[in-house]
Amino acid sequence: MVHPRPLSPHLSIYRPQITSVLSITHRITGLALYAGTLLLVAWLWSAAYHAECYQQLHAFMRSLPGRLMLLGWTAAFYFHFSNGLRHLWWDTGRGFSLPEVTRSGWAVVVLTLVLTAYTWWRVLGAV
Secondary structure, three states: OOOOOOOOOOOOOOOOOHHHHHHHHHHHHHHHHHHHHHHHHHHHHHHHHOHHHHHHHHHHHHOHHHHHHHHHHHHHHHHHHHHHHHHHHHHOOOOOOHHHHHHHHHHHHHHHHHHHHHHHHHHHHHO
């Protein structure tokens, strides 16, 4: 009789940690930045070569879904940037103790929220 082998822990019983959540989020924001940059290139191309397309893209970006996309792109940018700085700090061989990793992870989250809010406060104040 063959005994079943033990299974490794599954995601349903695994307690997410700040490092794993930020690692996954870093990858997701990288994809979001890629998609947002494609939209930015399309907007710049249309501004230079196709006035009708530019008007449509501009109108979309001023709509609620467009602004939510821009807000998400802004948050993705600041998160990816802040977390990248965290990784550069780690590349120096510092910040690897558990309290430092947790503290720097939450600093990335707070910095992302603060910089995104400040940017949009400035943008909406300029409009």
